[in-house]
Amino acid sequence: MQDSSSRVKKKKEEIIRAAIQVFSSKGYHNTRMEEIAAAAGIGKGTIYEYFDSKLQLFQEMLKNSLQIYYKNLDGREMKNLSVAEKIYMLMEAHFRFCRENKELTRIVFWETGTIDEELKEWVYAMRDEKEKRMQEIITEGISRGEIRNLDPRLVTLVVIGILGATWIPLALEKWEIDPAFLAKQFTDILVNGIKKEKLV
């Protein structure tokens, strides 16, 4: 039972891997099930043994990818860090992910139009949670006196925006730039802007 269950899980992962590859380069609507099957080295019909439909496969793959992405952001211990350090770590993790997982990145940031209501809710919830956590970081920074008294949502939008604008050159073009450097620069721009007291 354990055995059969894990074998199934393995096969699903293989298919999802192939799906990421094809979906990310051609988009949902221009991808044919046959192409995914070919990329996975299996027969067309086999996909339907593991997924109900094209849409369900796409959504499972998207969920999967988002989990990997968000897990990547969450991975580190950030308890005792300053706001600047937290933002830096978030950005660095994002940029590195984009550079190292171009296909996943495209999936995560692109085709969010192709999702049905149920998944949409889940995706939005995930996004919201991410934003909420970031807002908490900002809010905490304000209350700790590290940050000027700004609307946390706006600051969050700036951070989200930076991430959203930067994945494109990183994942679509071949912008070979050090994620750490990039994060440092953006943090510098942002933090010196939102920091309450400027060092003289």
Add this chain to the structure above:
Amino acid sequence: MQDSSSRVKKKKEEIIRAAIQVFSSKGYHNTRMEEIAAAAGIGKGTIYEYFDSKLQLFQEMLKNSLQIYYKNLDGREMKNLSVAEKIYMLMEAHFRFCRENKELTRIVFWETGTIDEELKEWVYAMRDEKEKRMQEIITEGISRGEIRNLDPRLVTLVVIGILGATWIPLALEKWEIDPAFLAKQFTDILVNGIKKEKLV
């Protein structure tokens, strides 16, 4: 001649208006020609009197929308303004556009995947030009001593990012916020970050 030409132009505009409506809410692939025809209050075949194909209609509509958007950004005289003022005006124009043209906004920022090579070049050229103009603003600011010695591309990405992150709540959700206020806040965050000399 004048007459017939302008009648055709008018009809094309009507169809494009309907196309914006439907495409922006359902996306390219989930939109059927029949729906656009219905939205335009005409018969299915009539669209083909004015456009060669679904793709061509989409592309003409996209080009149209982008022109309106970019024209909106360009509209103002900005010669003798400071960098901060220029950024403010840009943002304010963008936010107001997003609030007032939700459908157009979705078109402009969303479905850029569904474009053939020829149009892709045009779209990218337009985007690049926008980025370039922004970089020039930044670069000028640096040389004028208004801005710290930062990589202009990175600063540009922050601005683009802010615009790109903010259209979503403005055009998809009903975020009723004053564009001028929003622009002021973001400019404040950004400019105080990139400003060379900090007030003591």
Add this chain to the structure above:
Amino acid sequence: MQDSSSRVKKKKEEIIRAAIQVFSSKGYHNTRMEEIAAAAGIGKGTIYEYFDSKLQLFQEMLKNSLQIYYKNLDGREMKNLSVAEKIYMLMEAHFRFCRENKELTRIVFWETGTIDEELKEWVYAMRDEKEKRMQEIITEGISRGEIRNLDPRLVTLVVIGILGATWIPLALEKWEIDPAFLAKQFTDILVNGIKKEKLV
């Protein structure tokens, strides 16, 4: 009354002339009503003032063409001629017609697939009558002792065949050959055979 009737007839003839032109070069199914209208220098809708439908226009045109063709064959007085002379005259008339009316020729010999049952009957009747008249010539020749005791139908098929095989190079290619010479040769072959030495 007379006036209006003759004006209508004139217009119909103009349209038919245009129809012959277009149909003969593109065939029935690849011809659009708009093309015929353009060739006639009138509006698309005007055709429908004079003809009920595309099919009816085609059929009227075909009938017209066939009448011209058959009239051309019939034109001469052949009472007191020998069989050989009659065959010669028939062939000569046919060949000349083909050379001088290439479009009509293509219509008459080509698209006979595109005719509905009613017209089909008419066309077949016309053909049959032509064959019958030829058979009569042959039969008369036999009874007169000019021709061997052959099955008139077979001889007729040979003549029909010669006409049917020869219109192609004459009307489709540019075979510039004298119709009289051609008719003379074929008549010679048919009447005398191709064998070199006749057994005494």
Add this chain to the structure above:
Amino acid sequence: MQDSSSRVKKKKEEIIRAAIQVFSSKGYHNTRMEEIAAAAGIGKGTIYEYFDSKLQLFQEMLKNSLQIYYKNLDGREMKNLSVAEKIYMLMEAHFRFCRENKELTRIVFWETGTIDEELKEWVYAMRDEKEKRMQEIITEGISRGEIRNLDPRLVTLVVIGILGATWIPLALEKWEIDPAFLAKQFTDILVNGIKKEKLV
């Protein structure tokens, strides 16, 4: 490999068989893909697994049919025969084919309008070759002294004409006549002419 390839070939043949049936009775333009599918006892989409388009199916079918027809004419050994005997054999083969393969005959002699440039060349080349071989027979007959000094092209046109005029009653009507008898008669007419009394 062999297996799958031969299965595909078999299926294509089945579809072509159905296509011959439907195309030959309704013509290219009046035939719907669905009808061919129905005639083949398969679904509409299945045809597209084996042929790219309606046109391609038609052309492959036509090529196929022409090959069968021409192969049928070529089949026999004719080395040491007289011209008369060669013509007889050719005609007999043609007539028998028309009687036994009415549908194929209609295809071969009818719809040659619906072919694109590439295939047109092939069809014309095939036709030309057939005419050329016939001309060679005639030319040889002349040089051997069996035939009068006539233009071989004209004699060829007579033979082609006989074949072209005779397939119609054989394949469209139900002319139940012995092909051998028919060929004998036509050969007799052609070789000896129709004139009763030969001048000594």
Add this chain to the structure above:
DNA sequence: CATGAATGAGACTTCATTCAT
């Protein structure tokens, strides 16, 4: 379990025909 041949719903597009001007 795996497969891929078969399927048919569904979308685009054409063009004969209509009808308001």
Add this chain to the structure above:
DNA sequence: CATGAATGAAGTCTCATTCAT
């Protein structure tokens, strides 16, 4: 009468999904 813009029926083709092997 003449027109051509508008129409929608009809036909081609695609591709997600099924199911017999």
